[in-house]
Amino acid sequence: MLGLEGVGVFLAYIMSIFAGIGCVVYGIKNWNTPADTDVDKEINEEIEWEKSDPENEEKN
Numbered sequence: 001m002l003g004l005e006g007v008g009v010f011l012a013y014i015m016s017i018f019a020g021i022g023c024v025v026y027g028i029k030n031w032n033t034p035a036d037t038d039v040d041k042e043i044n045e046e047i048e049w050e051k052s053d054p055e056n057e058e059k060n
Helices: 007-029 036-052
Strands: none
């Protein structure tokens, strides 16, 4: 019957289905989440740009 010769085979089928669902849920949850290093890099670039921007300097 469906190749299920024991409880272990049935559990393997069920666990593989749950693992696939878990991977899909994890992928959807983290789809557009950037890595922390990317966020830190962008923040540091923005700070450096603001320091060197001539419009931000006070006029004498």
